[in-house]
Amino acid sequence: MTVQALRRGRPEVLADLLDRFGRDMQAVAYLIVRDRAAAEDIVADSLLAALDHGRSLRDNDALRPWLLRIATNKALRFRQRAARVVELQVVEGVAAEHRGPTADDSLTLWQAVRDLPPRMRAAIGLRYYLDLPVDTVALVLDVSPNTVKTQLKSALAHLRTALADEPMPVPEVRHA
Amino acid sequence: MRELDDTALERRLREVLKDHLGALPLDLTVDALDRRRGARNVERRFGRRRGMTLLAAAALFLVGGALVGSGILRVPPVLPTMPPPSGIAVASPGPNQSGAPSASPIAVAGPGGVWIPTGSMLTPREEHSVRLLDGRVLVVGQSAGEFDPATAELYDPASGTWSATGSMLAPLYGLPPTLLLDGRVLVGDEVDGHYGQGDFFGHELYDPTTGTWTATSRMVGDVPGDTPTVLQDGRVLALNGGGAQVYDPASGTWTATGKMNDRGYETAALLSDGKVLVAGGQGFRGGIDYYLLDSAQVYDPVTGSWTAIANMHAKTRTAAAFLQPDGKVLVLGSASGPSFHAEVYDPATGTWTELPVRPGIRYGTATQLSDGAVLVFGVTDAEPAACTADLYDPHTASWTATSMLRCGGGSFTLLLDGTVLNAHGSSSELYVPAGVALPRLPAFPSPPPPVFPSPTPVPTPLPPAAGPVPPNARSWTVTVDNGSSEPAALFVADDTLRLVGSATPNVVPAGATMEVTFLFPVDGGGIYVNPRPGDGALVVAADIGIPGKIVIGLLGGDGAGWLSP
Numbered sequence: 001m002t003v004q005a006l007r008r009g010r011p012e013v014l015a016d017l018l019d020r021f022g023r024d025m026q027a028v029a030y031l032i033v034r035d036r037a038a039a040e041d042i043v044a045d046s047l048l049a050a051l052d053h054g055r056s057l058r059d060n061d062a063l064r065p066w067l068l069r070i071a072t073n074k075a076l077r078f079r080q081r082a083a084r085v086v087e088l089q090v091v092e093g094v095a096a097e098h099r100g101p102t103a104d105d106s107l108t109l110w111q112a113v114r115d116l117p118p119r120m121r122a123a124i125g126l127r128y129y130l131d132l133p134v135d136t137v138a139l140v141l142d143v144s145p146n147t148v149k150t151q152l153k154s155a156l157a158h159l160r161t162a163l164a165d166e167p168m169p170v171p172e173v174r175h176a
Numbered sequence: 177m178r179e180l181d182d183t184a185l186e187r188r189l190r191e192v193l194k195d196h197l198g199a200l201p202l203d204l205t206v207d208a209l210d211r212r213r214g215a216r217n218v219e220r221r222f223g224r225r226r227g228m229t230l231l232a233a234a235a236l237f238l239v240g241g242a243l244v245g246s247g248i249l250r251v252p253p254v255l256p257t258m259p260p261p262s263g264i265a266v267a268s269p270g271p272n273q274s275g276a277p278s279a280s281p282i283a284v285a286g287p288g289g290v291w292i293p294t295g296s297m298l299t300p301r302e303e304h305s306v307r308l309l310d311g312r313v314l315v316v317g318q319s320a321g322e323f324d325p326a327t328a329e330l331y332d333p334a335s336g337t338w339s340a341t342g343s344m345l346a347p348l349y350g351l352p353p354t355l356l357l358d359g360r361v362l363v364g365d366e367v368d369g370h371y372g373q374g375d376f377f378g379h380e381l382y383d384p385t386t387g388t389w390t391a392t393s394r395m396v397g398d399v400p401g402d403t404p405t406v407l408q409d410g411r412v413l414a415l416n417g418g419g420a421q422v423y424d425p426a427s428g429t430w431t432a433t434g435k436m437n438d439r440g441y442e443t444a445a446l447l448s449d450g451k452v453l454v455a456g457g458q459g460f461r462g463g464i465d466y467y468l469l470d471s472a473q474v475y476d477p478v479t480g481s482w483t484a485i486a487n488m489h490a491k492t493r494t495a496a497a498f499l500q501p502d503g504k505v506l507v508l509g510s511a512s513g514p515s516f517h518a519e520v521y522d523p524a525t526g527t528w529t530e531l532p533v534r535p536g537i538r539y540g541t542a543t544q545l546s547d548g549a550v551l552v553f554g555v556t557d558a559e560p561a562a563c564t565a566d567l568y569d570p571h572t573a574s575w576t577a578t579s580m581l582r583c584g585g586g587s588f589t590l591l592l593d594g595t596v597l598n599a600h601g602s603s604s605e606l607y608v609p610a611g612v613a614l615p616r617l618p619a620f621p622s623p624p625p626p627v628f629p630s631p632t633p634v635p636t637p638l639p640p641a642a643g644p645v646p647p648n649a650r651s652w653t654v655t656v657d658n659g660s661s662e663p664a665a666l667f668v669a670d671d672t673l674r675l676v677g678s679a680t681p682n683v684v685p686a687g688a689t690m691e692v693t694f695l696f697p698v699d700g701g702g703i704y705v706n707p708r709p710g711d712g713a714l715v716v717a718a719d720i721g722i723p724g725k726i727v728i729g730l731l732g733g734d735g736a737g738w739l740s741p
Binding site: 143146 | 182186188192197201202203209466467515
């Protein structure tokens with residue numbers, strides 16, 4: 001019924017879509033753009049786009065991957081536009097022998113996920129947070145399942161390296 | 177920390193993602209969505225966009241449907257000489273009716289064909305077209321974003337103009353317009369029920385002589401139906417999920433066929449012997465597990481039964497199937513990738529042959545010309561993507577990349593004169609294949625040049641201006657060493673990139689090392705640099721009075737660049 005209402009462009013379906021899929025879309029968008037406000041914007045734009053293009057949806061089972069695909073595409077394009085602006089992040093109180101900004105491995109792993117390339121972050125989120133099968137991840141990302149497997153394998157290798165206990169070179173510090 | 181194996185790492189990763197993403201608050205409300213929708217509708221009313229956007233194209237990936245063209249080759253009328261743009265040739269005139277040579281030359285399209293503008297539609301429409309027996313074209317439904325999907329228009333090839341015709345009884349859904357042997361058109365619809373209480377799928381018949389629609393019976397089980405094939409006896413075979421039904425125009429009733437042995441087929445073609453081939457497709461198992469099909473079956477209208485045949489070479493999301501002059505069937509679609517995939521089925525041997533295709537192409541749409549050739553539109557896989565058009569010659573089983581500049585949006589309909597009508601948005605154009613006579617039409621304005629996909633706009637750098645300096649702002653002096661080849665503009669902003677503080681000086685020239693003083697709001701902000709200087713190229717180090725050393729990471733783009741010592 002949600003799909004039928006969506007096909008008709010019924011605006012009251014937005015509440016249903018937001019309730020059922022909003023958080024999933026936000027999660028993937030946030031992983032890609034790394035900004036909560038931007039991720040919410042992307043969810044809003046994606047739901048409105050779904051309302052506009054709902055008539056193209058034929059398979060009820062495709063609703064969730066379809067919405068995730070819209071949100072993923074929007075988030076990746078947002079990253080493309082934002083790539084010219086780079087954030088410098090101050091990280092405090094780090095002992096020289098620890099790699100990365102914190103000594104806690106959960107935060108290290110989270111930071112390492114955030115440092116992955118955007119498409120790899122998308123694949124990670126779809127596979128390990130939303131638990132989508134590889135073929136469905138491939139459908140959402142519009143790539144082949146083999147590409148998804150390669151991205152996931154590469155991502156895990158990056159993450160494993162980030163968690164490895166290796167000393168980091170001491171950076172230059174200037175005292176005021 | 178000990179190295180984790182894949183299983184342990186994946187488990188850890190799931191926990192971390194759940195901790196961070198699961199706790200993410202979503203403050204978006206339905207009211208906010210409604211306000212945003214209202215603002216967009218105002219913008220639409222006063223500044224409509226035409227044509228297919230990248231998003232619309234992306235969203236249509238799950239739309240099945242085949243464009244089956246069957247043309248009737250007719251001797252074109254003798255045309256007066258027309259002032260030709262490029263792509264036009266002048267053919268030797270044929271004899272007139274008495275057999276005497278005609279003095280008037282015929283203007284025909286040159287190699288590669290030519291596009292010429294024709295009349296604009298009354299309402300933007302993108303699909304669902306069918307040629308009627310008298311040569312006019314019926315187009316039903318509207319473009320995405322519009323909310324009146326029951327209207328229809330007629331295109332008159334003689335004048336190149338569009339006119340409204342009767343509206344459907346209910347919005348079009350399911351079975352696309354299908355021309356019956358008696359000249360009427362069968363279409364699926366969706367009766368509007370109350371939200372949350374379900375809708376009903378039905379079917380209607382369009383009578384071109386009266387321009388009106390009447391309801392006919394629904395499919396068994398009230399299912400919508402798709403992928404229609406008109407059988408040699410005039411009945412219509414339609415698929416639905418894992419089943420199929422046959423519509424009898426004489427009685428106006430639907431009957432279920434024998435059982436199919438797979439579900440998800442999306443393409444069908446009528447074979448020379450009257451049977452119907454279905455092959456390839458897609459679906460979701462359990463609503464989430466996406467799959468592609470490589471299986472194929474043949475339907476026998478005499479026995480009403482399905483028989484499995486050899487599988488295709490690759491699992492393919494099939495989109496179109498065209499019967500060739502030699503009785504073989506060209507099947508087109510997207511294999512896993514998604515990459516353009518083409519195979520030919522030979523009913524005589526029951527075998528499939530995979531066709532080599534241009535690599536790096538994604539399938540878009542296809543249309544069959546009157547000589548059996550098939551024109552395929554797509555896009556390249558590269559960034560930025562470019563439109564492609566390839567012509568398949570069934571006589572040589574080979575492809576020729578053409579230089580046509582259309583990206584394949586909208587509907588394509590083969591006309592009686594051998595030209596192809598392309599209706600997209602509110603524009604429409606005629607493609608005149610090579611050797612086909614140019615239609616005699618008034619001069620219509622050319623539509624705007626196609627933009628597909630829409631190019632990603634390159635943002636201009638943010639102005640390195642200071643934002644409002646809040647009270648009790650915190651001052652912080654850092655050394656910035658710009659090792660990149662471009663000047664680095666630094667600024668302080670909040671999460672939405674609104675300027676909130678200042679950086680003095682705010683530009684560090686390429687190759688320079690300078691001290692920069694930042695003013696921050698008490699509750700924090702971020703230092704941003706534009707443009708991205710490359711990993712490790714910008715070194716920023718400072719001591720803000722907190723014990724321990726400070727590491728400032730450069731984040732963004734496709735990875736992190738940590739400082740070099």
